[in-house]
Amino acid sequence: MKRLESVNDFVIKFANVNGTGSASANNLFAKALFRMGLPVSPKNIFPSNIQGLPTWYEVRVSEKGYLGRRGGVDISLSVNPQSMAQDIREVEPGGYFIYDDTKPLDLRLQRRDITFIGLPLTRICNENYRDPRQRQLFKNVIYVGALAALLDMDFRVLTELVADQFKGKEKLILPNIQALELGHQYARENHECPLGIRVQSADQVGDKILLDGNTALGLGAIYGGATVAAWYPITPSTSVVDAFEKYARRVRIDPGTGRRNYAIVQAEDELAAIGMVIGASWNGARAFTATSGPGLSLMSEFLGLAYFAEIPTVLFDVQRAGPSTGMPTRTQQSDVLSAAYASHGDTKQVLLFPSTPRECFDFGALSFDLAERLQTPIILMTDLDLGMNDNMSEPLEWDDERRYDRGKVLGAKELENMERFGRYLDVDGDAICYRTYPGAHPDKGAFFTRGSSRDEYAVYTEKGEEYEKNMLRLLQKWDTIKEYVPGPEIISCGKPTDAAVLYFGTSEESSREAVDNLAREGIDLDAMRVRAFPFNQEVEDFIDAHERVFVIEQNRDAQLRTLLMAEFEFGPDKLKSVLCFDGTPISARNIRKQILEHLPGNNVTPLHRKVRAGAAGDIA
Amino acid sequence: MSYQIPKFRHPELPVNELGYTRAAYEGAISTLCAGCGHDSISGAIVRACHELSIEPHKIAKLSGIGCSSKTPTYFLGNSHGFNSVHGRMPSVVTGAAMANRELLYLGVSGDGDTASIGMGQFAHVIRRNLNMVYIVMNNGCYGLTKGQDSATADEGSASKKGDANPFSAIDLCGAALQLGATFVARSFSGDKEQLIPLIKAAMSHRGFALIDVISPCVTFNNTPASTKSYEFVREHAEATGTVDFVPMRKEITTRYTAGAAHEVTMHDGSVLHLYKDADKLDPFDRRSAMLALMDHQNDGTVLTGLIYLDKDSRDLHEVLETTQRPLNQLDETDLCPGNRMLMNINASLR
Numbered sequence: 001m002k003r004l005e006s007v008n009d010f011v012i013k014f015a016n017v018n019g020t021g022s023a024s025a026n027n028l029f030a031k032a033l034f035r036m037g038l039p040v041s042p043k044n045i046f047p048s049n050i051q052g053l054p055t056w057y058e059v060r061v062s063e064k065g066y067l068g069r070r071g072g073v074d075i076s077l078s079v080n081p082q083s084m085a086q087d088i089r090e091v092e093p094g095g096y097f098i099y100d101d102t103k104p105l106d107l108r109l110q111r112r113d114i115t116f117i118g119l120p121l122t123r124i125c126n127e128n129y130r131d132p133r134q135r136q137l138f139k140n141v142i143y144v145g146a147l148a149a150l151l152d153m154d155f156r157v158l159t160e161l162v163a164d165q166f167k168g169k170e171k172l173i174l175p176n177i178q179a180l181e182l183g184h185q186y187a188r189e190n191h192e193c194p195l196g197i198r199v200q201s202a203d204q205v206g207d208k209i210l211l212d213g214n215t216a217l218g219l220g221a222i223y224g225g226a227t228v229a230a231w232y233p234i235t236p237s238t239s240v241v242d243a244f245e246k247y248a249r250r251v252r253i254d255p256g257t258g259r260r261n262y263a264i265v266q267a268e269d270e271l272a273a274i275g276m277v278i279g280a281s282w283n284g285a286r287a288f289t290a291t292s293g294p295g296l297s298l299m300s301e302f303l304g305l306a307y308f309a310e311i312p313t314v315l316f317d318v319q320r321a322g323p324s325t326g327m328p329t330r331t332q333q334s335d336v337l338s339a340a341y342a343s344h345g346d347t348k349q350v351l352l353f354p355s356t357p358r359e360c361f362d363f364g365a366l367s368f369d370l371a372e373r374l375q376t377p378i379i380l381m382t383d384l385d386l387g388m389n390d391n392m393s394e395p396l397e398w399d400d401e402r403r404y405d406r407g408k409v410l411g412a413k414e415l416e417n418m419e420r421f422g423r424y425l426d427v428d429g430d431a432i433c434y435r436t437y438p439g440a441h442p443d444k445g446a447f448f449t450r451g452s453s454r455d456e457y458a459v460y461t462e463k464g465e466e467y468e469k470n471m472l473r474l475l476q477k478w479d480t481i482k483e484y485v486p487g488p489e490i491i492s493c494g495k496p497t498d499a500a501v502l503y504f505g506t507s508e509e510s511s512r513e514a515v516d517n518l519a520r521e522g523i524d525l526d527a528m529r530v531r532a533f534p535f536n537q538e539v540e541d542f543i544d545a546h547e548r549v550f551v552i553e554q555n556r557d558a559q560l561r562t563l564l565m566a567e568f569e570f571g572p573d574k575l576k577s578v579l580c581f582d583g584t585p586i587s588a589r590n591i592r593k594q595i596l597e598h599l600p601g602n603n604v605t606p607l608h609r610k611v612r613a614g615a616a617g618d619i620a
Numbered sequence: 621m622s623y624q625i626p627k628f629r630h631p632e633l634p635v636n637e638l639g640y641t642r643a644a645y646e647g648a649i650s651t652l653c654a655g656c657g658h659d660s661i662s663g664a665i666v667r668a669c670h671e672l673s674i675e676p677h678k679i680a681k682l683s684g685i686g687c688s689s690k691t692p693t694y695f696l697g698n699s700h701g702f703n704s705v706h707g708r709m710p711s712v713v714t715g716a717a718m719a720n721r722e723l724l725y726l727g728v729s730g731d732g733d734t735a736s737i738g739m740g741q742f743a744h745v746i747r748r749n750l751n752m753v754y755i756v757m758n759n760g761c762y763g764l765t766k767g768q769d770s771a772t773a774d775e776g777s778a779s780k781k782g783d784a785n786p787f788s789a790i791d792l793c794g795a796a797l798q799l800g801a802t803f804v805a806r807s808f809s810g811d812k813e814q815l816i817p818l819i820k821a822a823m824s825h826r827g828f829a830l831i832d833v834i835s836p837c838v839t840f841n842n843t844p845a846s847t848k849s850y851e852f853v854r855e856h857a858e859a860t861g862t863v864d865f866v867p868m869r870k871e872i873t874t875r876y877t878a879g880a881a882h883e884v885t886m887h888d889g890s891v892l893h894l895y896k897d898a899d900k901l902d903p904f905d906r907r908s909a910m911l912a913l914m915d916h917q918n919d920g921t922v923l924t925g926l927i928y929l930d931k932d933s934r935d936l937h938e939v940l941e942t943t944q945r946p947l948n949q950l951d952e953t954d955l956c957p958g959n960r961m962l963m964n965i966n967a968s969l970r
Contacts, residue, residue: 034970211969222955222956222957225950227950230711252955260941260942261947262947263942264940265718265940268741268743271711272711275705276714276718278712279682279715279718280947282702283720283723284948285718285720396962398956402952404951404952438677438680438700438716442676442698443644443676446699446700447701448693448700448701448703449701
């Protein structure tokens, strides 16, 4: 057997039982590598369950800086007998399977092409700890200690990290370090260390940070000046408002009075949550809600009202696999169409697609400027993968000179000098009209907000021509919007090519890696990351300039491709789909394979007829 | 029927303390059916606001969908208005009230908008004790869609179609009491003497104030077999007592009959005088209020007037400890912690 060998380049997957405290130990492992200067990308793969079911934690280590899912597992560390058979099956030939050998392994699970490494975790725990809860918790820390020996990690980095993590709870530092040492010592004494796969300190992370997208969004809302948050708990979006609250308690308390410069209302449902956001925004406060697919469906009626009545609205959609009783803890990019055309009647909604925590922060704060400038809902589309996992990211930055763009609002002074205020009158020719807040002026500027049965002065009418005129102005405003939303990021391969990839959000990292790998095989592809809807001119020009564009996305129905075909004249012959919808983040290997299948000369069975191995079905 | 409100006004129309005539509180001409109870309620709102000397632009009027929810067009033309989504007015008011605590929020809804599609939001806005006045124009039917029974239609009551309603009615006042409402009143659109002081009292209450106003639908539900007809309500209404409302500034100049049973000072300093009838109701006791409601229900009579008032009400802003300054007036200096703070956060994430 040829064992896998590599330095600073591998995928390790931990198999744990839900609710056993494994997450913090696994996190310790990933963060230690990060502190050793190695790009890491940890992903929590967990069931929608409180306790007892299998849960996985996959860490990609890549000195080259590839942060997407690669596909395949080089090292599997299993402390869950429930999923052991599957975990062993998943290991790449030549890889390693590390397991608790307190009880001998079922011989039927043996594979000749991988290396089995036993750690008697249960026995070590039973010998060293008497409290059952401690036995369970320290078991996780012990295997991290063992991994440190097996992978040749810098042990000092681990102990420093433990000291940092338990700052303020000093009593816990020593026992955790002892547990690390127990594992480290056992591995060193009983196994050949390091394995063929190992790590060494590098300098590849610079000033980057490790942060989850939801926290970055919560911070974006703080910096963007949100004062009202209304929400209904739903996985995987809940931690957005949790983060907003955490930081608001720190930085939004009025120093003079001790009172709060924010209001968080936990609504009775998503319908109420978006209603509150619309009410607060109508009244001049910056407000937002966070939800996921099922919540977006419920909010859809109100989103239509906000579109027609032109009320700034900020909504963060952390996407997950559908439907409501679906896979709430699995990732997808499958709300694209329902968000883009959310509501009844002719509606088009502005979408933003961040791909990193830094962009979650930037776009999160930007959403409020855009919503007020453009007077329309802004739906920021992130997903579980970005939202709930620690992602390596550029550090967060704020320009202290920056001022909020509160858009076109008339105050008492401006109203005083006005002949007649027209709420829906296009004065500037950009199809964005002036609004007033309630209470602005004693007898000027008041208007009655309703959906569409009104004229430019907000006076009730059901005349067809007024309705049509208004709808055409909204379409003109759609063009104005294209100038304000973030444009695409284009990466040329530097060689003449007629093929390209197009992706958005969390497909970025894997797509970049696949493009690099294909380039090494002689297939040159330009790349474009779309960052917003409506698509602006650059998006059209880029697609125009290529014969074939592979649209990479994490849903079944090629939703972004549909959007491209609906908004432009491009047909299915030009736009080819690369899809992943098994609930796990799309991997670089998967993308490469699908692109190869599309290329001329690779005329294989169409994708949808194939049985896809390793789909989420047998994980859950 | 006229299609325009004449601009001409009597030159000596009474002005309130702010110098406004009642015209400053009126709206566009109503397009509801002639004789609709809702128009009387609109009139009562206009008079209450005028007599209370509230600046018209300091009121925000919001509604859901239905005949009732059209009425905000017909009063307070100088106030911002919002005709929102069916049954969802409470959430829009909640957001608006969070954004600016200094305005007076008047929510107008109907029995369909409140007791059916909006029941959830009605229940939760009560729980939160949002500082608002919530007026239900309750006619027991869906007027806009030609008179279907609503959830407040009494069992056995029949509208124009003639079929007796087979389902039990939701009593909004009873539900509100159970949900913890801090101001609960019921009135009748045909009784302005009672309705106007109740609206004033509700506007002075800090917290959620419900006025369930029975407002007959002349087109679909004013039949002899209906319990929401003018005739039925006139014959079966039993008032809790007489209510007189004295705005703070006027108290010295107004004379009151000696021996008022109750005198309540509202949070803004106004005084509410309750002239109680020999009735078992103690409007400051929730249990007594619920019992009185049930007793009248058993007798087949309609209890009107102030049913319950919690003098120690704490509204949502107090519970959330929000700053006294309206949130919509805070700017970057109040809200944005700056880059240095972000650098500290970055450092903790390495």
